[in-house]
Amino acid sequence: MSNASNAAFELVQLQAQILPLEKKRDALKDTVRDAGPDKYEFQGFGKVTVTEPSTRRAKGLEPVFDPVRYLDLDPALKAQLERSGVVVMQQIYTKPGPSKVVIEVAA
DSSP states (O other): OOHHHHHHHHHHHHHHHHHHHHHHHHHHHHHHHHTOSEEEEETTTEEEEEOOOOOOOOOOOOOOOOHHHHHTSOHHHHHHHHHHTSSOOOOOOOOOOOOOOOOOOOO
């Protein structure tokens, strides 16, 4: 087996060990979260901090642009909006990222 193949096999083995631990961790986090905001410190091991839940709140107003309606506007009006700087057309790009590594553990 190649070095990459060995590493991939080790990833599958690790993922098989991690999955049950992640499920248990998530259940324990829910238990601690349900108790409300608090700090738990364990000398020599670490600490767990539970914060207040975030709530939806108004931050202010912002203009909203409807690109479909804009494309249906009269070409002269679109040109005027672009010349005035109210509408600025710019190239958009996808976000680059590293190749994905997907680990699937056989059931």
